[in-house]
Amino acid sequence: MWHQVFALIVKELLAVLKDRKSRMVLIGPPLIQLMVFGYAATFDLDHVPIAVYDEDQSAASRDLVARFVGSRAFREVASLRSGDEIDALIDSRTVAMVLSIDRRFTRDLLLHRPARVQVIADGRNSNTALLILGYANSIITDFSLAWMQSHGGQTPPTVLDMRARYNPSLSSQWFIVPGIVAVLTQVVTLLVIGLSVARERETGTFDQLLVTPMRPIDILLGKGLPGLLIGGVEATVIILAAILWFHVPLRGSLPALYLGLFLFVAAVTGIGLMISSLAVTQQQALLGAFLFMVPSITLSDFATPIANMPRLIQDLTQANPMRHFLAVVRGVFLEGATAHSLWPHYWPMALVAAASLFAAGWLFRRRVY
């Protein structure tokens, strides 16, 4: 029986790798995407265009403006002469923020009255707006503290001392790149598996496979193992790139990571086979793959935090293998997690894998007409 399964595996691998187009699809795009997304998917602000409306034009106000322009987060693209220009600049998206300094700024500072500064942000991207406000606030607070120090004011009674654990410089890349490992592994595995049975059914060769002495379990193995293999190799390449190219620290144990990877690819393979055998045409299989892929990425903590979701949806995400694999990848990379501490993420993936593979095997038998 094993040499039959082996022959089917070889045939599946050949079917994917022999065709130049489909070979290219497996090798090129994931690597390009890793590179592009690794740099593109950032929540860090980098030289965001701002405009300054400085009505005070004093040494103090210029010092404040210099602190904005000197930071990596902002760059000044316009200096305004009148307040009427503010709205038009923001509306047209020429600038994402306007810093407006009151004309009594220095006088108020010297008189110990609140010196007024206005920060106006474009709320069309509310996340960027929040980040801009956060950066602006800390620049202004720094300015305040420096001013008090140099003008003999009192030290404020308390100061804030902020630190971040696991990712001290709050680099989004450290967060996103391990996430891309999971996303691309899923996409590639699903692509290989999701359409494979549907294609055979559409061309009629699946019926031929069914009349061979192979049992459904053999077909399942023959169809599933190539996905496991390709997914595993693909993930290894991406993990290497994350470590060697993006320098994301790998703090935990590799066996813990690979145990997670194995369970994850098995679960995705099972789901892919299930979709593939439910579908009658390749179009339906592709649609099914999409219907699974899009929510599974959305509800996985990849870019949008699960912690902010309603309770019910948070519970639903427990059934999403990608959510657990993301926790494993990020845990191993950034927190130095061990296999023992990741157990709560292993068993849901194992459960999904077992259930979906079983269902796929059952569907193989049922879908013969």
Next chain:
Amino acid sequence: MSGSFGRLRGLLRKEFLQIARDPSALAVAFLLPAFLLLIFGYGVTLDAHDVPIALVVENPDAVTASVTGKFAQSPYFRTSSFATIAEAEKAMDAHAVTGIVWLREDFTRRMLSAGGAPVGVIVNGMDANSARIIEGYLQQTWANWMQARAAERGAPPPLPVAVQQTVRFNPAVSSRDYLIPGLIAMIMTLTGALLTALVIAREWERGTLEALMVTRATIGEILLAKLLPYFLLGMGGMTASVVMAVTLFGVPFRGSLAVLTGTSALFLLAALGMGLLISSLARNQFVAGQIAIITTYLPAFILSGFIFDIGSMPAAVRFMTHIVAARYFVAILQTLFLAGDVWAVILPNALALAVMAAIFLGVARLGARKRLD
């Protein structure tokens, strides 16, 4: 002329029948958008609330109680108390808390004598974006406490500069209002590419396209007949999405419907054109499907400005975003929904969409002809 019209009508009839008999196209056009909007609309928000925070007070007294009280009252946090910093850090390791506020043993003494008593704040930095937003909330709460304390004692403000923040178009800084317009652009990208990518590829694979080619129908008529039904389906899906966004999720719509319709049509043409191009290049459904998945969903998710700010990407990547049609549509939709008909944003983006649509459709047309001989 009437012959051409008659042929086109015949082809269109065939396409419509094909769509009606294989419900997957209808599912892509209507079910997929509704399903995705529901998931995103209810599930996805970048606004943090009830963030679990550990409060560590080593030497509790009236002053520290006023600090911790401020954090406990804030709607952003759900606080719990820990006796030592070690226990709080353990809780953070176990993901039970996301942030720690730490008042050391000598906090009150230092504050009342020399000043500059540190309020220790530690956040879990793994999710850098959430961490920054949480840091912002923590900082704000601390500043409020300082302000309130100074006001109580008639002292001058603790920090000399008073910042007034204004967020235009979205004063409540609700992430849903900005995510949903972007999401519609993403959904339409998927719909457009999926609808067409497989259609022509399937005809190539089955050899029925060659059969069509020996008829008197020109290749232009064949492509037009493929395009038109899916265009109508896509516009239907678009309408359904916008209605859902406004009625179900209460996203404001401040632009005009005419501009929305026009720009949506341009975008759909670009998306469908891309699907046509993919399918005539791939010539088999397997590869067409793979290319459609790889070139649509992830680029539209990451490179369109839907979630990640394009302005902050490195120059090379920023340059690449120009070939993602969703990028222009996201900008248009965010502006139409939240700001209104701002021509300075709409015109250049609409123009870019028109150019992309023309290129994709043109190349698909040429590509299809070349394959004939």
